[in-house]
Amino acid sequence: MREEPEQRIERTAINVWRTHGLITAIILLILVGAVFAVSYWFEWPYWISAIGLGVTLVIAIIHLGLIPPIRWRRWRYQLYDQEIYIQHGIIIVKRTLVPMIRVQHVDTKQGPILKKFNLSTLQVSTAATTHSIPALTVKEAERLRDQISILARVDQDDI
Template identity: 50%
Template sequence: MRQPPGNTIAQEAMKAWRITAAIYAVILWLATVAGVVVSYLYDFPWSIVIAAAALSAISTYLFVFLLPKFRWRRWRYEVFEQEIYIQYGILIVTRTLVPMMRVQHVDTKQGPILKRFRLATVTISTAATTHEIPALLEEDASELRDRLSALARVDEDDV
């Protein structure tokens, strides 16, 4: 079996993922509070509200504190002359080889949370699908985008 890819994504990715998860957790907690209000006003069973609060607490812990660290540890990538090797996943580890000759275009994208930490995601498009390498430092993402674009052009010229 092939060795895992050698390059990691930026460590600030964990912070960005935690903030994103916290935003979703706040929405989940607001729904839980709404359940408390509904339960109080309309004699709704409290057992359901308690179960929702427990589920909210467990989800918050998992998605805000625990999973970002595991996601960061698994995300790896490596660029070779003929292919891009990507590995990600926590319980189910996915290893993807993207042939350079299939690459149609390469983009970088950056939302407000990634921008706050000066991170960007590299998006690699083929005819069949799109692959992402998330949360690279802005400079690294730009260099990787340019390198992949150049390698894809060279491979195209060889055909």
């Protein structure tokens, strides 16, 4: 396959993913706390909560420290007139080609966390697949969305 796509997503994506990781870690910690309380109450052995705590720590380290920067570095995209070219994936790197004439609709999405960072996700759907580019600035996402919807107007039967 050709060279990797040129465009990167916003660097603040790392913070978004870290926030996700933090939320997961907090939920897990609460669960571990509950298990600890139950163990105290019913006099269960404490190693169950100890294992839980260990697992939570490992998950927290992976999701807060290790993965977000690698994921950001890997995430790239490029928009041509005829197709969208996306690269992502941490262990397995995926490079996807989506021809504009196959695009059925394109959306921008924004959850509470993305909103805080003033970011937006671009989602491109074909008849068979959905591809999202996470963490673009709201302006950029909207620009791309409008651009793609114009480019996707090519008459499907012409090609």
